[in-house]
Amino acid sequence: MRWLQTFRVALRALARNKMRSFLTALGVVIGVSAVIAMVAIGDGAKARVEQTFAAMGSNMLIVLPGSTTSGGMRGGFGSMPTLTWDDLKAIQADVPSVRYAAPQLRATATVLSEDQNWTTTVYGTTPEYFLVRTWPVAHGSGLSQSDLDAGTKVVVLGQTVVDKLFGPNSDPVGQVVRVKNVPFNVIGVLSKKGQSQFGQDFDDAVFVPTSTFLQKIQGGLGNYIAGPIMVSATSAAATSRAESQIRGLLRDRHHLQPGTDDDFSIRNLAELASASQEGTRTLTTLLAAIAAVSLLVGGIGIMNIMLVSVTERTREIGVRMAVGAKARDIQLQFLVEALTLAVAGGLFGVGLGVAAAWRLAASFGWPVLFRPDVILIAVGFSGIVGVGFGLYPAHKASRLDPIQALRFE
Amino acid sequence: MAEPLVRLENVTRVYRMGDVEVRALAGVTLDLTGGEFTAIMGASGSGKSTMMNLLGCLDRPTSGRYVLEGQEISRLTNDQLAAIRNRTIGFVFQSFNLLSRTSALENVELPLLYAGVGTAERHARAAESLDRVGLADRAGHHPNQMSGGQQQRVAIARALVNRPRVILADEPTGNLDSRTSVEVMALFQELGRSGITVLLVTHEPDIAQYASRILVMRDGRVLSDTRREPRRAVAPPPAPAEEASP
Numbered sequence: 041m042r043w044l045q046t047f048r049v050a051l052r053a054l055a056r057n058k059m060r061s062f063l064t065a066l067g068v069v070i071g072v073s074a075v076i077a078m079v080a081i082g083d084g085a086k087a088r089v090e091q092t093f094a095a096m097g098s099n100m101l102i103v104l105p106g107s108t109t110s111g112g113m114r115g116g117f118g119s120m121p122t123l124t125w126d127d128l129k130a131i132q133a134d135v136p137s138v139r140y141a142a143p144q145l146r147a148t149a150t151v152l153s154e155d156q157n158w159t160t161t162v163y164g165t166t167p168e169y170f171l172v173r174t175w176p177v178a179h180g181s182g183l184s185q186s187d188l189d190a191g192t193k194v195v196v197l198g199q200t201v202v203d204k205l206f207g208p209n210s211d212p213v214g215q216v217v218r219v220k221n222v223p224f225n226v227i228g229v230l231s232k233k234g235q236s237q238f239g240q241d242f243d244d245a246v247f248v249p250t251s252t253f254l255q256k257i258q259g260g261l262g263n264y265i266a267g268p269i270m271v272s273a274t275s276a277a278a279t280s281r282a283e284s285q286i287r288g289l290l291r292d293r294h295h296l297q298p299g300t301d302d303d304f305s306i307r308n309l310a311e312l313a314s315a316s317q318e319g320t321r322t323l324t325t326l327l328a329a330i331a332a333v334s335l336l337v338g339g340i341g342i343m344n345i346m347l348v349s350v351t352e353r354t355r356e357i358g359v360r361m362a363v364g365a366k367a368r369d370i371q372l373q374f375l376v377e378a379l380t381l382a383v384a385g386g387l388f389g390v391g392l393g394v395a396a397a398w399r400l401a402a403s404f405g406w407p408v409l410f411r412p413d414v415i416l417i418a419v420g421f422s423g424i425v426g427v428g429f430g431l432y433p434a435h436k437a438s439r440l441d442p443i444q445a446l447r448f449e
Numbered sequence: 450m451a452e453p454l455v456r457l458e459n460v461t462r463v464y465r466m467g468d469v470e471v472r473a474l475a476g477v478t479l480d481l482t483g484g485e486f487t488a489i490m491g492a493s494g495s496g497k498s499t500m501m502n503l504l505g506c507l508d509r510p511t512s513g514r515y516v517l518e519g520q521e522i523s524r525l526t527n528d529q530l531a532a533i534r535n536r537t538i539g540f541v542f543q544s545f546n547l548l549s550r551t552s553a554l555e556n557v558e559l560p561l562l563y564a565g566v567g568t569a570e571r572h573a574r575a576a577e578s579l580d581r582v583g584l585a586d587r588a589g590h591h592p593n594q595m596s597g598g599q600q601q602r603v604a605i606a607r608a609l610v611n612r613p614r615v616i617l618a619d620e621p622t623g624n625l626d627s628r629t630s631v632e633v634m635a636l637f638q639e640l641g642r643s644g645i646t647v648l649l650v651t652h653e654p655d656i657a658q659y660a661s662r663i664l665v666m667r668d669g670r671v672l673s674d675t676r677r678e679p680r681r682a683v684a685p686p687p688a689p690a691e692e693a694s695p
Contacts, residue, residue: 045562056550359546362507363607364535364563366528442507446546 071335072389082324106303164253180228358445378430386422539608598629
């Protein structure tokens with residue numbers, strides 16, 4: 041008997057028990073759609089993590105000043121200024137694996153336009169800061185070295201601040217905003233950066249030169265920098281080398297004896313990023329494994345129904361054998377039935393899985409990533425499940441004695 | 450004398466039931482020639498069903514020879530037996546054994562499906578076979594939409610479709626009323642006239658009367674073998690089977 045005819049016979053047999061066939065295939069549908077949805081969601085989460093880390097800056101390290109200790113209470117990193125402006129210069133000049141380094145002073149202040157006000161974070165920093173964070177301006181220009189040297193009253197606005205003060209899609213370059221009653225010229229607007237992994241809006245910020253910040257916004261601490269230093273390593277691979285070189289340099293400059301604690305801390309975001317990517321990858325694998333188990337259960341459902349079907353149709357098998365069906369024909373017929381159930385379930389599962397992943401990703405705000413290889417593997421695996429679990433019932437059917445089968449009630 | 454179509458030589462069939470050996474056939478020797486219409490009678494347990502299974506190549510003899518169309522059957526593989534069942538033998542059963550929820554035409558096509566006949570030819574030959582049993586207008590009907598007599602005629606059409614040499618009918622009238630029984634017998638007589646060997650198992654003496662040869666079996670042996678002038682089956686006038694035949 042030819043393949044096409046065998047397939048048609050199988051389809052007809054399945055159509056005779058529509059509800060049963062549907063429920064049997066449903067096991068595979070759920071299995072396959074679960075695999076696809078879980079992998080797509082996992083990949084989406086991973087891409088999201090990558091995005092947020094990329095948004096923070098490329099190959100970035102954060103050097104935090106040290107902690108206070110007063111009366112046995114230790115204040116945590118950043119609570120005591122230990123980093124000096126000279127430290128910053130030394131990091132920029134003496135560490136070969138550092139490309140850029142920039143200070144980050146911050147204050148919360150209300151920014152006023154002509155008719156609106158908005159309370160936001162004001163950062164005092166240098167032009168390198170935007171290179172560390174790979175954050176270009178969208179309109180106008182960024183901070184320049186001459187602004188820094190002269191302490192000019194210029195400001196670069198984040199996108200959210202522009203929206204709040206001037207309305208969406210407006211270009212405020214050339215306008216004047218007031219921060220702490222000091223008028224600042226808007227020289228540029230930064231491109232949209234989005235949110236951090238924890239929901240912090242990067243675009244809700246304004247940037248002024250450090251010199252201006254210290255004079256007009258918030259007084260400084262003399263030689264000390266009242267904030268962290270953002271550092272960009274020359275490459276992703278160089279981040280840990282940069283970390284140890286900066287540590288060595290700062291310990292040396294701060295005259296720390298071997299065996300004493302650092303009076304600063306270095307956060308390596310690249311390592312953090314790879315750790316969270318590792319986490320999401322583990323999660324993806326776990327979810328996919330659970331989904332694969334449900335696919336297996338679907339396969340067992342197929343085997344169960346095929347065994348029932350073989351018993352129910354014993355007489356039919358006997359008739360087919362009596363009119364000339366070979367054992368191979370009978371085996372093929374039941375195998376194709378199981379395979380049809382599984383693959384139909386698999387294809388339907390792909391549709392459902394893609395739809396589910398799309399909906400979930402949309403509600404989480406994640407990018408949806410479909411991997412064609414996963415879809416192919418899921419459908420292929422459902423086929424393997426169909427053959428694997430259909431083989432035994434089909435073999436059982438083909439081994440029936442036609443005399444017994446014809447007598448079967 | 451020419452080689453007979455079917456030759457059984459001292460055939461035995463022994464079943465093992467636990468420790469007990471059951472001799473279902475205890476040495477049967479029999480020749481059937483082409484076009485013969487033979488009835489096998491006997492009480493239950495006389496071995497007639499076992500003989501049908503052997504003749505139908507569903508089973509192999511324990512000893513002895515079974516030669517069909519000059520071919521020694523007991524040496525063949527299961528697949529070769531299936532091919533013989535497909536081409537040379539047609540089965541008709543007491544309970545019709547049609548596939549339910551499948552049209553008459555598709556039921557008749559079944560042997561051709563396993564013979565590897567292409568779709569167009571399959572349809573044509575199945576339709577022709579249905580026409581031969583007078584059911585051309587019932588091709589699209591399902592078994593549950595037909596009477597017992599019609600179902601049995603579909604089964605006969607199925608047995609005929611691959612142009613077999615032998616038709617084996619196991620109590621074909623067992624589930625039919627007397628009028629449709631006569632119709633079916635008329636059909637078998639007609640097949641015999643066209644050169645097909647018909648072997649009929651029955652326990653009803655008046656059904657056996659339609660055959661030209663009657664074998665009576667007891668305890669796995671042929672008790673008597675008589676050739677006789679058959680009673681002519683005349684189906685009642687409204688039966689479509691008679692209208693279709695000459």
